[in-house]
Amino acid sequence: MYDVKSARAEDFINDEEILDTLNYSAKHKSDAPLIKSILEKAALCKGISHREAAVLLDCDIPQLNDEIKALAKKIKLRFYGNRIVLFAxxxxxxxxxxxxTYCPYHVHNKHIGRKKLTQEEIYRETIALQDLGHKRLALEAGEDPVNNPIEYILESINTIYSVKHKNGAIRRVNVNIAATTHEEYKMLKDAGIGTYILFQETYNRAAYKTLHPAGPKSDYDWHTQAMDRAMEAGIDDVGIGVLFGLNLYRYDFTGLLMHAEHLEAAKGVGPHTISVPRIRAADGIDPASFPDAIDDETFAKIVAVIRIAVPYTGMIVSTRESQNTREKILELGVSQISGGSRTSVGGYCESERPGDTTQFDVSDTRSLDEVVAWLMELGYVPSFCTACYRAGRTGDRFMQLVKSCQIANCCHPNALMTLKEYLEDYACDKTKVLGEKLIECELNKIPDEKIRERAKTYIREEAFGKRDFRF
Incomplete structure (x- = not known):
């Protein structure tokens, strides 16, 4: 039986509830009065239920689909403005x-070049990332208790935080590792991680078993209940997502929103981020063998409806997507993107060697500086901000900031100050010219006069070498 507050995955991701929802949304996909009423509710910017969101996703009325996208743009601007956070x-x-079956790192892939970074190599990778201008990382590792025990992960986090190279520093390490125990989540919390990220891949239990035939990850309940354990261990910020294309997208879309609703109802705060990756080619992985792949238009609509349904959450899209696709979906709800990414072990310091493989083929291969310039040309403010994490504005405290729409007096000046740091330390001349003009314009959009004037003062001081100002 469906129970949003239950601790059991079979209750809060209830198959019968999902199927009933999909039947309901299919039945009402042309119900203009109902769809308009859902949009009116959504315009209050307090979110909508998974069932209401499913109706919007299935809507087949062109005019109302245009209204869905327009509302998503409006909500994104209200909660996150024109800022785009960058990470690698x-x-x-x-x-x-x-x-x-969809990942080249699987245990049966015998021709892949296996590699584990030493702490010295991690130190060098961190310097390389700092030299690009990054301040925020997403740490990735396969599940292997012998080669990648929690002690290795913790030591790696400490190494990353310890690197202070020139004006560089990694100020937030998010962690994307396998589902683990309450005790190990507490260790991650104590290590000072930012967001704990874990993708469900698919919420369909039968499909999940087929896609994960063996190994610890094959335990659906252990995996699906991981965020509950993480939050109970004290991790404030968690990030969820599915790999679209592994299963019927309508099912996984609904399950994803039910998971967000569960965390809000059971833990008092929903996901800090929602990621929307799509299946991509990799070593031995052919996307054509997955019949549930989604086209760009469907993908854009998924992004728009997630933004409407969960207005407070950050939404992430990686370099799995091309420049053109990312440009189309940025305005619909995305608030974080990766840039200048390497998806192989040791990829920032070393060229690819024969036998090396990436986890997936990167579609957007531009450098970080090219991505920063592109964002500014589109009217966005590239942000390297990590202030909320370091000021203790995490979990429900961050959500209160977002939901109160006071983010413009906090995150906007922080974004501009971190952009100024990037321009001074890493940008090419063209990017720097673009950025200085953008900062001058955007400073005047800070609502609070005192904060605006302080931000101007800090930015002037950054030009003379001072760093790490924040509100």
Whole structure:
């Protein structure tokens, strides 16, 4: 039986509830009065239920689909403005004992070049990332208790935080590792991680078993209940997502929103981020073998409806997507993107060697500086801000900031100050000219006069070498 507050995955991700929802949404996909009423509710910017969101996703009325996208744009601007947070993945190890059929790191792939970074190599990778201008990383590692034990992950986090190179520093390390125990989540919390990220891949229990035939990850309940354990261990910010294309997208879309509703109802705060990756080619992985792949238009609509349904959450899209696709969906709800990414172990310091493989083929291969310039040309403010995490504005405290729409007096000046740091330390001349003009314009959009004037003062001081101002 469906129970949003239950601790059991079979209750809060209830198959019968999802199927009933999909039947309901299919029945009402042309019900203009109902769809308009859902949009009116959504315009209050307090979110909508998974069932209401499913109706919007299935809507087949062109005019109302245009209204859905328009509302998503409006909500995104209200909660997150024109800021886009930038980050990069850092792959520590591709050793893995799982057998996920969509990932080249699976245990049965015998021709892959297995590699685990030493702490010295992690130190060098961190310097390389700092030299690009990054302040925020997503740490990635396969599940292997022998090669990648929690002690290795913790030591790696400490190494990353310890690197202070020139004006560089990694100020937030998010962690994307396998589902683990309450005790190990507490260790991650104590290590000072930012967001704990874990993708469900698919919420369909039968499909999940087929896609994960063996290994610890094959335990659906253990995996699906991981965020509950993480939050109970004290991790305030968690990030969820599915890999669209592994299963029927309508099912996984509904399950994803039910998971967000569960965390809000049971833990008092929903997901800090929602990621929307799509299946991509990799070593031995052919997307054509997955019949449930989604086209760009469907993908854009998924992004728009997630933004409407969960207005407070950050939404992430990686370099799995091309420049053109990312440009189309930025305005619909995305608030974080990766840039200048390498998806192989040691990829920032070393060229690819024969036998090396990436976890997936990168579609957007531009440098971080090219991505920063592109964002500014589109009217966005590239942000390297990590202030909320370091000021203790995490979990429900961050959500209160977002939901109160006071983010413009906090995150906007912080974004501009971190952009100024980037321009001074890493940008090419063209990017710097673009950025200085953008900062001058955007400073005047800070609502609070005192904060606006302080931000102007800090930015002037950054031009003379001072760093790490924040509100």
């Amino acid at each position: 993945p850092l792959y520590l190890s591709n050793y893995c004992i799982n057998s996920c």
